[in-house]
Amino acid sequence: xxxxxxxxxxxxxxxxxxxxxxxxxxxxxxxxxxxxxxxxxxxxxxxxxxxxxxxxxxxxxxxxxxxxxxxxxxxxxxxxxxxxxxxxxxxxxxxxxxxxxxxxxxxxxxxxxxxxxxxxxxxxxxxxxxxxxxxxxxxxxxxxxxxxxxxxxxxxxxxxxxxxxxxxxxxxxxxxxxxxxxxxxxxxxxxxxxxxxxxxxxxxxxxxxxxxxxxxxxxxxxxxxxxxxxxxxxxxxxxxxxxxxxxxxxxxxxxxxxxxxxxxxxxxxxxxxxxxxxxxxxxxxxxx
Numbered sequence: 323x324x325x326x327x328x329x330x331x332x333x334x335x336x337x338x339x340x341x342x343x344x345x346x347x348x349x350x351x352x353x354x355x356x357x358x359x360x361x362x363x364x365x366x367x368x369x370x371x372x373x374x375x376x377x378x379x380x381x382x383x384x385x386x387x388x389x390x391x392x393x394x395x396x397x398x399x400x401x402x403x404x405x406x407x408x409x410x411x412x413x414x415x416x417x418x419x420x421x422x423x424x425x426x427x428x429x430x431x432x433x434x435x436x437x438x439x440x441x442x443x444x445x446x447x448x449x450x451x452x453x454x455x456x457x458x459x460x461x462x463x464x465x466x467x468x469x470x471x472x473x474x475x476x477x478x479x480x481x482x483x484x485x486x487x488x489x490x491x492x493x494x495x496x497x498x499x500x501x502x503x504x505x506x507x508x509x510x511x512x513x514x515x516x517x518x519x520x521x522x523x524x525x526x527x528x529x530x531x532x533x534x535x536x537x538x539x540x541x542x543x544x545x546x547x548x549x550x551x552x553x554x555x556x557x558x559x560x561x562x563x564x565x566x567x568x569x570x571x572x573x574x575x576x577x578x579x580x581x582x583x584x585x586x587x588x589x590x591x592x593x594x595x596x597x598x599x600x601x602x603x604x605x606x607x608x609x610x
Contacts, residue, residue, distance in 0.1 A: 435469025
């Protein structure tokens with residue numbers, strides 16, 4: 323079984339992407355090793371975990387527990403249960419430091435995402451992590467990334483070529499369609515924090531979506547066609563792209579996962595079960 327490294331920010335990672343992946347990989351017999359910037363125990367984005375704070379009445383005393391949009395947009399019951407179990411796991415309670423990591427010590431790498439700028443930017447902009455990601459790709463080891471985790475991979479530069487490690491590969495990530503939809507909803511339901519769903523915002527003169535995850539990842543690729551999204555003619559297109567349906571351990575129909583050799587990618591928490599299952603097959607050598 324594989325020893326899988328999962329670096330995460332010390333706060334604001336997506337709880338579903340971290341916990342469900344941990345649960346599925348360890349359940350399949352793999353070992354997951356966590357690491358944070360300073361070796362402190364991480365906390366995921368509490369808003370996404372509980373769903374509280376995603377409704378327009380969340381700031382009103384006594385109404386914060388009443389969830390409507392929060393029930394749809396936040397982690398579901400299965401993800402919350404996985405997160406609760408993960409919090410008690412010894413490996414989660416004793417993370418390593420990013421500075422202590424070496425690709426040589428692990429068999430594979432998993433990069434989860436999250437969107438809240440407060441905590442995610444330190445993760446996405448870390449020189450240490452970008453060098454680490456490049457080392458995993460250079461060694462030809464399995465790598466999986468989801469949501470903003472793909473952005474970390476896109477920013478990781480191969481020192482031999484001076485290009486992104488994703489250059490010449492096919493990938494997906496959080497799509498602009500999903501990012502924009504969540505942002506537009508959040509601007510209304512979380513009006514006091516309208517950019518909660520945008521990690522990076524466009525500046526004057528930049529077109530809408532220029533700083534989206536999809537746009538930046540696409541700019542790192544060899545050609546725009548290497549960025550993958552659900553085909554329009556997919557019979558399950560609406561189910562896969564509406565941002566409402568999420569995959570489960572028994573239902574992959576809402577998911578969209580892209581595999582390019584030993585590199586796997588996915589868009590958002592609704593793909594995480596399928597991504598973890600695909601990555602497990604890569605780790606076992608069933609997919610090459």
